[in-house]
Amino acid sequence: MSAADILRLDRVSVSFDGFKALNELSLALAAGEMRAVIGPNGAGKTTMMDVITGKTKPDAGRVLFAAQVDLTRLDEPAIAGLGIGRKFQRPTVFEPLTVHDNLLLALGGDRSPRFALWARESAAERERIDELLHTTRLVAERGRRAAELSHGQKQWLEIGMLLAQDPKLLLIDEPVAGMSDAETAATADLLGEINRSRSVIVVEHDMAFVRSLGVTVTVLHEGAVLAEGSIEEIQADPRVVEVYLGR
Amino acid sequence: MIALGRVTIVTLGGVVAAALLLAGLNLLTPAANALHVPDFAIPLFGKYLCYAMLALAVDLVWGYAGILTLGHAAFFALGGYMMGMYLMREIGARGVYANPVLPDFMVFIGWNKLPWYWYGFDHFWFALLMVMLVPAALAGLFGWFAFRSRVSGVYLSIITQALTYALMLAFFRNDMGFGGNNGMTDFKDILGFALNRETTAVGLMLASAGALAAALALARAITASRFGKVLLAVREAEARTRFLGYRPESYKLAVWVVSAVIAAIGGALYVPQVGIINPSEFSPGNSIEAVIWVSVGGRGTLAGAILGAIIVNLGKTWLTSALPAVWLFAFGGLFIAVTLCLPGGLIGLFAGRRRGAEKARGTVSERQHGPAERAPRGVVG
Numbered sequence: 247m248s249a250a251d252i253l254r255l256d257r258v259s260v261s262f263d264g265f266k267a268l269n270e271l272s273l274a275l276a277a278g279e280m281r282a283v284i285g286p287n288g289a290g291k292t293t294m295m296d297v298i299t300g301k302t303k304p305d306a307g308r309v310l311f312a313a314q315v316d317l318t319r320l321d322e323p324a325i326a327g328l329g330i331g332r333k334f335q336r337p338t339v340f341e342p343l344t345v346h347d348n349l350l351l352a353l354g355g356d357r358s359p360r361f362a363l364w365a366r367e368s369a370a371e372r373e374r375i376d377e378l379l380h381t382t383r384l385v386a387e388r389g390r391r392a393a394e395l396s397h398g399q400k401q402w403l404e405i406g407m408l409l410a411q412d413p414k415l416l417l418i419d420e421p422v423a424g425m426s427d428a429e430t431a432a433t434a435d436l437l438g439e440i441n442r443s444r445s446v447i448v449v450e451h452d453m454a455f456v457r458s459l460g461v462t463v464t465v466l467h468e469g470a471v472l473a474e475g476s477i478e479e480i481q482a483d484p485r486v487v488e489v490y491l492g493r
Numbered sequence: 494m495i496a497l498g499r500v501t502i503v504t505l506g507g508v509v510a511a512a513l514l515l516a517g518l519n520l521l522t523p524a525a526n527a528l529h530v531p532d533f534a535i536p537l538f539g540k541y542l543c544y545a546m547l548a549l550a551v552d553l554v555w556g557y558a559g560i561l562t563l564g565h566a567a568f569f570a571l572g573g574y575m576m577g578m579y580l581m582r583e584i585g586a587r588g589v590y591a592n593p594v595l596p597d598f599m600v601f602i603g604w605n606k607l608p609w610y611w612y613g614f615d616h617f618w619f620a621l622l623m624v625m626l627v628p629a630a631l632a633g634l635f636g637w638f639a640f641r642s643r644v645s646g647v648y649l650s651i652i653t654q655a656l657t658y659a660l661m662l663a664f665f666r667n668d669m670g671f672g673g674n675n676g677m678t679d680f681k682d683i684l685g686f687a688l689n690r691e692t693t694a695v696g697l698m699l700a701s702a703g704a705l706a707a708a709l710a711l712a713r714a715i716t717a718s719r720f721g722k723v724l725l726a727v728r729e730a731e732a733r734t735r736f737l738g739y740r741p742e743s744y745k746l747a748v749w750v751v752s753a754v755i756a757a758i759g760g761a762l763y764v765p766q767v768g769i770i771n772p773s774e775f776s777p778g779n780s781i782e783a784v785i786w787v788s789v790g791g792r793g794t795l796a797g798a799i800l801g802a803i804i805v806n807l808g809k810t811w812l813t814s815a816l817p818a819v820w821l822f823a824f825g826g827l828f829i830a831v832t833l834c835l836p837g838g839l840i841g842l843f844a845g846r847r848r849g850a851e852k853a854r855g856t857v858s859e860r861q862h863g864p865a866e867r868a869p870r871g872v873v874g
Binding site: 299301321322323326327331332334338339340341342343347350351352357358359362363364365407411 | 715718719720722723725726728729730732733734735736737738739740743744747
């Protein structure tokens with residue numbers, strides 16, 4: 247584990263009513279790296295995301311961001327402010343607001359009620375939103391309410407909102423669940439583009455999609471790391487085959 | 494958005510115009526004239542306007558921040574009590590016991606000294622300040638604890654209900670010094686104007702219309718701002734706003750306090766017009782009624798809250814005198830009917846029609862506004 251790690255989980259444990267969701271999980275992500283995390287249901291993937299983003303406080307262990315900040319002491323807005331964005335499993339966008347306004351609220355900047363009360367949209371904000379609409383292929387949908395978008399478009403809008411935050415690290419939970427093949431391929435491209443300037447952790451079930459990412463894969467099992475390596479190494483690992491791929 | 498902005502302006506104009514018209518017809522036409530508005534109608538309409546302020550306050554937190562308050566009449570009643578304290582002290586030595594300082598009810602229960610918390614209420618400006626500060630402080634304290642500990646949904650509704658119920662029980666007690674069960678009444682004048690004079694009644698009704706219009710303009714400015722967009726975001730996906738770096742609790746707290754103050758001002762204007770304030774104003778049913786006015790008019794539209802409050806109360810005034818036994822059933826039936834058949838309320842019906850008509854003329858595309866039946870849930874700004 248080097249000082250260049252953007253994220254380091256150090257023997258993190260979480261239990262819910264005696265059930266150990268994370269069991270001394272240790273994991274390191276280098277700055278600029280994209281990592282795929284896979285594992286059977288209940289392996290602790292979502293709990294890991296919850297711990298990193300401050301939704302769940304671990305019973306033990308540390309989560310170091312950029313080798314300095316212990317995230318376990320902070321709450322969600324503070325962690326988001328450090329530059330960690332999270333995409334939920336189900337697309338979560340603000341349905342009554344327009345695509346434009348969804349992105350506007352996500353843009354970096356002052357989050358205080360007082361600022362929001364007087365805020366006027368600046369030319370710079372407008373320009374940044376134009377860019378994001380391009381990246382997420384939603385230019386034509388700018389004025390539509392998010393509720394009217396297709397499932398895939400909502401996923402992209404949410405990714406666009408994460409990009410608008412300009413995070414250093416992105417956590418993405420099952421980005422292609424429920425997507426068509428074409429949308430899945432486009433999403434893989436989009437993640438590759440995002441990864442050029444940011445670190446990314448992707449949790450995914452879709453093995454074809456994970457292979458198309460071509461990155462290091464971490465397999466979680468019963469709240470700890472079972473194996474780590476390229477997708478080929480992982481698929482050849484008999485322990486992995488037994489708990490996950492073999493079923 | 495533009496269409497509903499227009500609805501706000503029309504409502505604002507409508508309220509002020511109706512108030513001016515009633516005032517003119519009352520003061521300027523002889524009693525024999527067919528167009529004459531009888532004296533009793535003036536404070537009655539004034540009362541509706543105060544209720545409309547309560548409804549507006551409820552809609553601001555329920556419609557935009559998703560906080561279903563079942564205790565908002567508590568702030569209305571508190572504002573009313575603050576005004577009542579001023580009106581009691583205005584009576585001075587004209588009370589039954591002719592005590593120049595102590596209100597009658599205090600003399601009656603044997604007190605001989607004015608409690609400290611009654612100091613200053615002989616000044617109108619002080620009372621006015623307290624009308625806003627006391628409910629704001631209570632709302633601030635309540636909201637700070639509730640929203641910080643992330644109490645929401647039905648649990649929050651229940652504790653708002655408990656809040657107003659607790660206040661009702663407290664104000665029922667004689668030793669609280671607020672007149673106990675009987676509350677405060679027999680007011681003589683306000684700012685030197687006799688309350689039994691017709692011009693005073695008209696003045697109070699017009700003041701209520703002005704306050705309502707100002708509150709509507711304020712609420713609309715808030716909901717149309719980026720702050721308002723964050724509120725809708727919190728209503729729809731609170732967790733998402735947190736992961737974007739917002740603190741939903743501070744947004745909720747801010748709008749909650751503003752809403753409490755609007756309700757309190759409504760209550761303060763209500764008391765001199767009905768001539769009494771007592772603990773029954775805190776009763777949980779009152780808060781629930783206010784929620785029903787909002788859903789009848791159309792939640793999350795501001796204008797709808799005002800229409801709902803006025804229309805339902807017109808119906809109540811008429812039904813409780815024509816068929817008193819039927820009122821509660823009619824009211825309950827109305828609530829069920831609106832919930833089942835008209836989820837967007839009366840305003841939703843109007844906005845839906847309007848949009849349909851525009852679409853037929855080809856002026857609005859589906860893409861810009863979306864399906865008409867979704868309109869009431871959307872951004873109303």
